[in-house]
Amino acid sequence: MEYIADGFIEAFKLLLSLDQEVYSIILLSIYVSLTSTLISSLVGIPLGFFLGLKKFRYKRIVTRFLYTFMSLPPVVVGLTVAVIISRRGPLGSLGLLFTPAAMIIAQTLLVTPIITGIIFNNSKEQGHVIRQVCKTLGGNRLDTLLLLIKEMRINILIAVVTGFGRGISEVGAVMIVGGNIKGHTRVMTSFIAMNHSMGNYSISIAMGIVLLAISFITNSVLYKYVAGD
Amino acid sequence: MDIKIDNLNKVYGDKSVVNIDSLSIDKGKIYGIIGPNGAGKSTLVRIIAGLEEATMGNPIYNGRSLDTKSIRDITYMSQRPYLFRTSVFNNIAYPLKIRKYDKKAIEKKVIDIMKEFKVSHLEGQLATSLSGGESQKVALARALVFEPKVLLLDEPTANIDPNSIELIEKTISRRNKEKGITVILITHNIGQAKRLCDKVIFMRKGKIDEYGDAEKVILNPKQSTTKKFLSIYSM
Numbered sequence: 001m002e003y004i005a006d007g008f009i010e011a012f013k014l015l016l017s018l019d020q021e022v023y024s025i026i027l028l029s030i031y032v033s034l035t036s037t038l039i040s041s042l043v044g045i046p047l048g049f050f051l052g053l054k055k056f057r058y059k060r061i062v063t064r065f066l067y068t069f070m071s072l073p074p075v076v077v078g079l080t081v082a083v084i085i086s087r088r089g090p091l092g093s094l095g096l097l098f099t100p101a102a103m104i105i106a107q108t109l110l111v112t113p114i115i116t117g118i119i120f121n122n123s124k125e126q127g128h129v130i131r132q133v134c135k136t137l138g139g140n141r142l143d144t145l146l147l148l149i150k151e152m153r154i155n156i157l158i159a160v161v162t163g164f165g166r167g168i169s170e171v172g173a174v175m176i177v178g179g180n181i182k183g184h185t186r187v188m189t190s191f192i193a194m195n196h197s198m199g200n201y202s203i204s205i206a207m208g209i210v211l212l213a214i215s216f217i218t219n220s221v222l223y224k225y226v227a228g229d
Numbered sequence: 230m231d232i233k234i235d236n237l238n239k240v241y242g243d244k245s246v247v248n249i250d251s252l253s254i255d256k257g258k259i260y261g262i263i264g265p266n267g268a269g270k271s272t273l274v275r276i277i278a279g280l281e282e283a284t285m286g287n288p289i290y291n292g293r294s295l296d297t298k299s300i301r302d303i304t305y306m307s308q309r310p311y312l313f314r315t316s317v318f319n320n321i322a323y324p325l326k327i328r329k330y331d332k333k334a335i336e337k338k339v340i341d342i343m344k345e346f347k348v349s350h351l352e353g354q355l356a357t358s359l360s361g362g363e364s365q366k367v368a369l370a371r372a373l374v375f376e377p378k379v380l381l382l383d384e385p386t387a388n389i390d391p392n393s394i395e396l397i398e399k400t401i402s403r404r405n406k407e408k409g410i411t412v413i414l415i416t417h418n419i420g421q422a423k424r425l426c427d428k429v430i431f432m433r434k435g436k437i438d439e440y441g442d443a444e445k446v447i448l449n450p451k452q453s454t455t456k457k458f459l460s461i462y463s464m
């Protein structure tokens with residue numbers, strides 16, 4: 001049991017040590033997940049609204065796929081991306097394998113369906129009503145879009161934070177496409193997995209605590225905003 | 230604005246929920262729609278509001294079909310109005326904002342109409358936290374602030390106390406007299422129909438069962454179905 005307590009002590013030591021490597025790992029994690037969340041938001045928010053509000057053929061099938069994609073196993077996404085960007089793959093010439101860019105691509109694929117799905121679900125009901133009210137008050141398409149974003153800002157925020165949480169906490173995809181290379185593609189989750197498998201329990205617990213703290217902070221900001229609204 | 234309906238049909242699946250041969254709505258009059266639940270009243274009004282397409286025979290507005298310009302003169306308030314997640318003031322100001330009124334004009338109009346509806350004290354309150362009756366008044370103020378030519382109301386006074394009902398009725402009738410606004414009002418309140426409406430449309434199973442001057446239809450219905458319906462109400 002002692003190693004758990006050690007983990008906490010180690011966590012503080014880790015953070016206070018101002019160790020260059022530790023901080024660069026944390027920063028890379030945040031950078032990769034923030035970037036992929038940003039890209040996913042730019043794609044997923046409009047797409048979610050579109051799917052939720054428009055009637056079109058094959059909508060049923062598309063939504064079925066969307067729900068499936070929401071729970072894609074990170075390892076499968078990692079593997080798929082790796083195959084595509086590996087040297088002999090279709091995008092091999094770009095030399096992306098084992099780079100942060102590859103990790104961003106993989107996480108974007110994981111996070112986009114989540115953001116799209118959450119926005120889709122919320123806009124189906126609430127979005128439909130908002131759109132109709134806007135129409136009855138004389139709003140055009142642009143007014144409707146702006147109003148939708150404004151009225152559903154909390155849903156959008158929840159979707160983005162959930163997406164970020166998914167990105168920063170997954171290990172399967174970043175491990176495969178990033179390779180956990182020291183000083184280059186090592187992020188918090190792959191650091192934890194590696195140290196755990198090497199028997200360095202306290203340091204992996206320490207990094208786990210840091211990861212939790214980041215989730216806690218992002219969610220606190222979210223709930224503060226939601227409650228303050 | 231005059232509205233003409235000819236051979237309008239609305240089908241859901243294989244069920245025809247509205248089926249009207251002919252109806253004309255004349256400018257400046259107040260129309261009441263009465264009828265049992267599921268008669269197709271809301272559906273008809275939503276089609277007139279441009280919120281739903283008829284399966285056949287969309288209404289004609291001043292001789293033309295609904296376009297982006299004429300739809301701006303029509304407003305509709307649903308059975309359960311949706312207010313925006315912002316203050317009462319901002320809710321009422323919204324239609325003016327999108328019409329690009331300047332700030333001063335917006336303030337004046339909103340303050341005036343809040344007085345008219347006796348909701349001035351709620352100005353800064355979050356609209357989603359209002360009571361049912363308050364919401365109804367704010368939603369109606371928001372619908373009227375930009376002076377639409379046609380006002381469509383789906384049971385505007387359900388769940389509202391008598392004082393507020395009187396206030397809402399007075400406002401509707403004042404707007405009608407002073408500004409010539411055309412009103413179509415769905416109601417389950419026969420007294421209200423008698424007080425407010427020039428004409429009454431009695432709907433049943435998607436069809437117009439009886440139509441005519443309010444007094445006549447209510448006091449002296451011709452159809453046995455209307456008679457039966459009204460007698461239950463007056464019990």
Ligand SMILES: Nc1ncnc2c1ncn2[C@@H]1O[C@H](COP(=O)(O)OP(=O)(O)OP(=O)(O)O)[C@@H](O)[C@H]1O
Nearest residue numbers: 241242246264265266267268269270271272273308
């Ligand atoms: N989207 C829809 N899909 C299928 N059926 C619908 C839909 N909307 C309405 N209906 C049906 O159309 C019929 C008429 O509904 P409508 O809401 O117009 O009735 P109403 O006269 O307004 O009733 P109430 O007095 O209860 O408000 C009902 O039988 C309803 O179930």
Ligand SMILES: [Mg+2]
Nearest residue numbers: 270271308383
């Ligand atoms: Mg109805």
